[in-house]
Amino acid sequence: MASGNTEAAVLVTGGAGYIGSHTVVELLEKNYNVVVIDNCSNAVKSQNCKAESICRIEKFTNKTIQFYDVDLLDVESLRKVFQKHSFFSVIHFAGLKAVGESNEIPLKYYRVNIAGTLNLLDMMKEFKVNNIVFSSSATVYGSPNYLPMDEKHPVGQNLTNCYGRTKYFLEQLLTDVYNAEKDWNVIILRYFNPVGSHKSGQIGEDPSGPPNNLMPYVAQVAGGRREALNVFGNDYDTLDGTGVRDYIHVIDLALGHLAALKKLKENCGLKIYNLGSGVPYSVLQMVAAFEKASGKKINYKIAPRRSGDLASVYGDASLAEKELNWKATRGLDEMCEDLWRWQCQNPKGFNTP
Amino acid sequence: MASGNTEAAVLVTGGAGYIGSHTVVELLEKNYNVVVIDNCSNAVKSQNCKAESICRIEKFTNKTIQFYDVDLLDVESLRKVFQKHSFFSVIHFAGLKAVGESNEIPLKYYRVNIAGTLNLLDMMKEFKVNNIVFSSSATVYGSPNYLPMDEKHPVGQNLTNCYGRTKYFLEQLLTDVYNAEKDWNVIILRYFNPVGSHKSGQIGEDPSGPPNNLMPYVAQVAGGRREALNVFGNDYDTLDGTGVRDYIHVIDLALGHLAALKKLKENCGLKIYNLGSGVPYSVLQMVAAFEKASGKKINYKIAPRRSGDLASVYGDASLAEKELNWKATRGLDEMCEDLWRWQCQNPKGFNTP
Numbered sequence: 001m002a003s004g005n006t007e008a009a010v011l012v013t014g015g016a017g018y019i020g021s022h023t024v025v026e027l028l029e030k031n032y033n034v035v036v037i038d039n040c041s042n043a044v045k046s047q048n049c050k051a052e053s054i055c056r057i058e059k060f061t062n063k064t065i066q067f068y069d070v071d072l073l074d075v076e077s078l079r080k081v082f083q084k085h086s087f088f089s090v091i092h093f094a095g096l097k098a099v100g101e102s103n104e105i106p107l108k109y110y111r112v113n114i115a116g117t118l119n120l121l122d123m124m125k126e127f128k129v130n131n132i133v134f135s136s137s138a139t140v141y142g143s144p145n146y147l148p149m150d151e152k153h154p155v156g157q158n159l160t161n162c163y164g165r166t167k168y169f170l171e172q173l174l175t176d177v178y179n180a181e182k183d184w185n186v187i188i189l190r191y192f193n194p195v196g197s198h199k200s201g202q203i204g205e206d207p208s209g210p211p212n213n214l215m216p217y218v219a220q221v222a223g224g225r226r227e228a229l230n231v232f233g234n235d236y237d238t239l240d241g242t243g244v245r246d247y248i249h250v251i252d253l254a255l256g257h258l259a260a261l262k263k264l265k266e267n268c269g270l271k272i273y274n275l276g277s278g279v280p281y282s283v284l285q286m287v288a289a290f291e292k293a294s295g296k297k298i299n300y301k302i303a304p305r306r307s308g309d310l311a312s313v314y315g316d317a318s319l320a321e322k323e324l325n326w327k328a329t330r331g332l333d334e335m336c337e338d339l340w341r342w343q344c345q346n347p348k349g350f351n352t353p
Numbered sequence: 354m355a356s357g358n359t360e361a362a363v364l365v366t367g368g369a370g371y372i373g374s375h376t377v378v379e380l381l382e383k384n385y386n387v388v389v390i391d392n393c394s395n396a397v398k399s400q401n402c403k404a405e406s407i408c409r410i411e412k413f414t415n416k417t418i419q420f421y422d423v424d425l426l427d428v429e430s431l432r433k434v435f436q437k438h439s440f441f442s443v444i445h446f447a448g449l450k451a452v453g454e455s456n457e458i459p460l461k462y463y464r465v466n467i468a469g470t471l472n473l474l475d476m477m478k479e480f481k482v483n484n485i486v487f488s489s490s491a492t493v494y495g496s497p498n499y500l501p502m503d504e505k506h507p508v509g510q511n512l513t514n515c516y517g518r519t520k521y522f523l524e525q526l527l528t529d530v531y532n533a534e535k536d537w538n539v540i541i542l543r544y545f546n547p548v549g550s551h552k553s554g555q556i557g558e559d560p561s562g563p564p565n566n567l568m569p570y571v572a573q574v575a576g577g578r579r580e581a582l583n584v585f586g587n588d589y590d591t592l593d594g595t596g597v598r599d600y601i602h603v604i605d606l607a608l609g610h611l612a613a614l615k616k617l618k619e620n621c622g623l624k625i626y627n628l629g630s631g632v633p634y635s636v637l638q639m640v641a642a643f644e645k646a647s648g649k650k651i652n653y654k655i656a657p658r659r660s661g662d663l664a665s666v667y668g669d670a671s672l673a674e675k676e677l678n679w680k681a682t683r684g685l686d687e688m689c690e691d692l693w694r695w696q697c698q699n700p701k702g703f704n705t706p
Contacts (some may be wrong), residue, residue: 105528107474115468156509162529169522176515184545342443 008086008262009033009171010028011129013120014049014094015065015070016043018205019135019194023091023254024054025203028061030258033084036096036306037078042208043250044350052350056202058320058344072116075123082127089131089264091257091322095166096214098306113166116174121177128307131259136171137313138192138246138274145265148246148316151190151272160308171272175239178270184287185268187260189204192246192315194275196255197342204342206349215247215335218287219343222296231283232304238312242283246276246314249330249338259326276315277328286332293344356360361439362386363614364475364482366425367446368418369396369404371558372488372547373706374696376444377407378556381414383611384509388438389422390431392424395561397703405703425469428476442484442617444610445473448519451565451663455516466519466587467526474530483537485616486610489524490546491592491599492517501599503591504543504625526624531623540613545599545629545668547606549688550695557695558603568600568688571640572696575649582651584636586658591665595636599629599667601690602664602683612679615686629668629682639685646689647696652654656661 014020015036024222043051050058052198058065066085072094092303093191095113096102104108104145111115124130141149142158156168171188195215210226211217220226234241256275263271282290287298289317321327346352355655363380367373368389380387396404403411403420421437423430432459448466449455455462477483478670494502495511509521524541531539548568552556563579564570587594607626616624634642640651670705674680699705 036439056625068703103529106526106533107471107478110467110526110529111471111475114463118460118464125460137596163531172518173459173463173524174464176456176518178460180457260605297586 008088009024009031009035009066011081011085011087011090012036013090016040016053016069017093018252019191019253020093020204021053021057022198023093023257024065025057025061025198026251026254026258028057028065029061035066035068035079035081035087037070037249040069043328044206049227053203060200065204072119075119078119078123082123083130084099084271087127087129089133089261090120090124090129091133091261092117093135094233094304096164097134097135099161099163100212102161102166106162109162109166114169117170117173127179130181132174132176132184133187133189133260133264134170136188136190138169138190138276140171141313142191143310144313147312148278148314149274150316151274152320156203162182177268181347185264186270187263187268187271189256189260190272190274190315191253192248192274192313193236194250195247196251196330196338197251198251199338199341199343201345204339204346204347204349214283214286214292215339218290219339219347220299221298221300221342222290222340222349226266227299230288230302230303232303232309234302235305236311238282240284244280245281246278246341247281247286247332247335248277249335252277252328252330255314256320256324256326259320260322264325271323273320273324274315274317275320275328276317278315278317278331280312280314289332290336290340294340295331308313359635360386362388362419364434364438364440364443365389365446366443367391367448367488369406370446371697372412372544372554372603372606373446375551375603375705376446376610377418378414378551378603379607379611379649379670381410381416381418388419388421388440390421390423390434393422397559399597403425406556411565413553413555414466425472426465428472429688431472435476435482440480440482442614443473443477443482444486444488444614448488448489451516451527451567452516455519459515461516462519464583467522470526472522481535484538485527485539486542486613487523487527488618489521489541489543491519491629491666492545493521493524493543494666496663497666500665501631502627503669504627504672528623529546535621537625538617540616540621541625541670542609542613543625543627544606544626545601545666547603548600549604549683549691552691553693554694554698557699557702559699567627567636567639568692571643571651574651574653575643575647575693576696578700580652582640582653583656584653585656585662587655589658589664591635593635593637596636597633597665597667599631600634600639600685600688601628601630601681602688605630605681607681609673609677609679612673612677616677624676626673626677627668627670628673628681629670631668631670632685632687633665633667636640642685643689643693646686647693668683677688
């Protein structure tokens with residue numbers, strides 16, 4: 001499938017974020033015409049008013065990115081972007097994603113994630129852009145009825161947080177839109193746990209405040225920014241008692257979006273795919289792998305279980321392999337090595353001079 | 354519980370609509386200080402720019418209603434209403450409700466019902482109004498696992514239309530808000546099938562276009578406005594093969610809202626109640642009852658089942674009886690007589706001169 005700058009552009013919402021920025025790099029490498037919007041609510045900004053992640057990508061790819069500091073809740077600014085460019089598709093990453101915070105400020109999560117997406121979809125309809133790839137999450141599966149979870153696993157039941165509910169509701173909303181607008185193509189991607197970063201060490205996951213996710217925390221402990229890792233629960237019914245998850249290299253995840261874009265061009269209708277490695281690792285296995293990759297000892301202590309945490313969550317991504325010709329190929333060592341490079345080069349994340 | 358004009362007002366959103374207007378009448382009769390907002394998207398407007406239903410209520414109650422033609426999507430107009438009045442509680446009826454239409458224009462339904470409610474809740478938070486009664490629907494139960502359905506019946510599964518999904522999502526959203534804002538009181542009322550109208554014959558259900566619900570259609574056939582009723586399916590597993598529902602007189606339903614307001618004053622937290630009669634009637638039983646009340650023969654023909662229709666849906670409203678000291682007391686004959694009076698006096702609904 002040819003792709004180049006003469007084609008209609010791909011709009012990447014939330015393109016300055018962790019998964020978004022890595023996807024932008026892969027799109028640029030395949031010569032897609034990329035337009036990024038991001039409200040930078042979770043991003044460090046550079047002096048030229050672009051997000052720092054975007055500036056760094058421009059430097060190491062030697063390409064210019066069309067970037068707009070636009071909030072999806074600002075309809076008029078969003079409209080201007082749609083007026084200026086002709087889009088083939090949207091890849092919609094933008095949204096709030098902190099699980100704990102979502103339960104504290106639900107109105108903000110519903111506003112940003114749901115009303116923001118409604119604005120985007122209304123604009124797509126207005127400008128006859130009818131292809132979308134949507135960032136969903138394995139969190140929509142709730143507590144697993146069976147493992148590994150495939151796409152037929154029930155969704156929306158026993159969700160323990162408001163973040164997960166916004167993702168579930170948006171999946172339903174997109175399904176309703178697809179059913180009403182038969183010429184739309186909608187691909188919903190359910191992510192497992194992305195880790196790692198680009199080989200350049202120039203972009204990576206940069207949580208503001210203490211990381212909510214395991215591996216950024218581990219990396220910051222290894223780098224000396226945090227004292228010790230809390231391991232929440234070591235009495236789960238797993239191989240070593242700690243929680244088991246499905247980690248996927250962020251580059252593999254990014255490449256899943258490029259595979260989805262190709263699928264959209266086949267007028268695929270509505271499709272839902274897991275994007276994961278399918279390989280379960282425990283917290284202690286991840287810690288051990290990171291110690292090996294970094295050569296650093298990770299201090300950790302066992303803490304009580306957190307409410308809402310599940311023992312084991314991992315997926316079956318064989319449908320994506322079959323239909324998108326995509327699978328995760330980067331293993332645990334590579335995830336840890338790439339994360340460690342990012343951490344070493346950027347001890348303060350994007351605020352590192 | 355005393356209530357009078359010196360008290361903070363009750364804001365009724367969608368107060369010009371069918372259930373809203375009947376609730377406004379009952380609130381006025383108990384001397385509540387009532388403020389109504391309605392965008393009149395589904396209402397006939399009178400010359401003084403109020404909704405016709407509101408004007409008629411003012412005439413037969415001899416009271417003035419503070420009415421604003423305000424859309425919940427218009428945040429600045431909504432804020433002006435909150436600035437002008439001090440509200441004890443909101444009763445939130447406003448929303449789109451046509452099941453079939455909801456599947457055709459889902460973006461509009463999500464926009465009006467969900468983004469509209471988000472605007473209302475944000476405004477309540479801004480003005481520290483923390484009591485709300487929300488219009489939900491028995492449709493959130495989906496296909497019944499058991500009958501009669503009580504409030505513990507699973508919700509959100511196998512919903513066949515976008516309207517029902519917006520109600521379900523709003524229930525979840527309100528639950529999330531309650532969990533985050535512990536000083537809020539939230540009562541979710543799940544309506545079964547309201548019929549009938551006020552004894553004055555001055556207000557009633559006035560669908561624009563062919564009615565989606567059974568009884569307004571039956572009344573229009575009796576009144577000569579429609580030729581014949583389509584009975585969708587007579588091979589269901591019910592007493593006579595036609596669909597069975599739980600009909601409740603709209604005045605009983607309205608009084609359920611007054612009972613909920615009293616409950617809010619007890620700082621009740623989050624509560625969910627069915628409002629129904631608990632008495633199942635089939636389509637043909639309803640037709641027979643209406644023939645008796647009107648003295649007219651109702652022409653009907655058997656048509657194929659409609660996709661998404663269920664055989665039997667009826668509720669257990671004993672929790673509302675126990676906790677709200679409320680129950681439906683108006684029987685089938687009264688529902689039909691009151692509906693027929695409305696139909697005879699208003700053959701063209703609120704457009705009748």
